[in-house]
Amino acid sequence: MFANKVLIKGLLVLISLILLGLLVNFILPSTDFNQAWIDNKVKNQGTLGILYFTLFCMITTACGLPRQLAAFLGGYAFGVVNGALLATLGATLGCILSFYFARIVARSIITHKFPKKVNSINRFLHHDTFTKTIIIRLLPIGSNLITNLVVGVTQAKGSHFITGSFIGYLPQMIIFSLAGSGVEVLSFWKIGLSVFLFIISTLLSVRLYYQYKMDKQTRESLTN
Numbered sequence: 001m002f003a004n005k006v007l008i009k010g011l012l013v014l015i016s017l018i019l020l021g022l023l024v025n026f027i028l029p030s031t032d033f034n035q036a037w038i039d040n041k042v043k044n045q046g047t048l049g050i051l052y053f054t055l056f057c058m059i060t061t062a063c064g065l066p067r068q069l070a071a072f073l074g075g076y077a078f079g080v081v082n083g084a085l086l087a088t089l090g091a092t093l094g095c096i097l098s099f100y101f102a103r104i105v106a107r108s109i110i111t112h113k114f115p116k117k118v119n120s121i122n123r124f125l126h127h128d129t130f131t132k133t134i135i136i137r138l139l140p141i142g143s144n145l146i147t148n149l150v151v152g153v154t155q156a157k158g159s160h161f162i163t164g165s166f167i168g169y170l171p172q173m174i175i176f177s178l179a180g181s182g183v184e185v186l187s188f189w190k191i192g193l194s195v196f197l198f199i200i201s202t203l204l205s206v207r208l209y210y211q212y213k214m215d216k217q218t219r220e221s222l223t224n
Contacts, residue, residue: 043077050086053077057090062097064145071173075180084170084177091173092166095148099161102152110153114146121147122154129160137168139206140198172198 042049057070070091074083102110111118125132133156136147151161175198 049077054086054090054093057087058093058097061091061094061144062101062148063094064143067091067094067144067169068140068172068176071176072180074173075177075182077180080174080178080181083180084174087177088166088169088173091144091169092162095144095165096162098145098148099152099158102149103158106149107153110149114150117146117150118153121150122156125151125154125156125161129156130164133161133164134168137165138171140172 042053045052053074057065057067057074061067061070067087071084071087074087077083078086133151136142
C-alpha cells in the first residue's frame, strides 16, 4: 500500500511536468515561455546563465518550488548531466537556507505549527542522520520545504542532513532532468526512459526504506 502510494504520487508529478513541457513546445510556440526564452535568458549566457539558474533554484526551492521541477527545467536548459547537477546544487543551497532559517529565526513558530511532525522526525533522525536523510530524499513524497524547516528545529546535525540531502536528491534529479531534456528535443525515448527509471528507482527506494526498518528492528531485538 505504501509503495503504491509513493509510486502513484511521484508518477503524477513526473507526467504532469512532461505534459506541461510538451504543451509549451506544441501549443505555445509563440509565447515568451519557450525554448527561445530559456536559450536567451539562461542556456546561451555562459557562466552568467549558470549562476542565474543556480540562484533561481536556490531561492525558489527555499520558498517551496518542488526540486523535481527545478531538475526538469535544468534538463530542458542544460541537458541531463549539467541540468541535474546544477539543479541539485541549487536545491541543496535552498535546503541550507530554509534549514538555518528555521533553526535560527523561526524555531518557535515551526515547533508550534508542526509539533507532531517535529517530534516524529526528531526521533527518526536522532541516530544515523546521514543515512536516514538519504532514504527520506529518495522517496518522491512529502514537501521538500516542510522537511527542511521541520528538521531545522530538531536536534539533527546540520552537516549530516545537508550532505545526505545532496546525495539523496541526485537520483530523482537525474530522472527529472532526463525528462526535461527529452521534452527540449522532443525525444520520446528519453521521456519513456525517464518514466521507466522513475518507477524502478521508486520501488528500490521503498525497498531500501523497509529494509532499513527491518535491520533496525533486528538490531534492537538483539541488543535487548
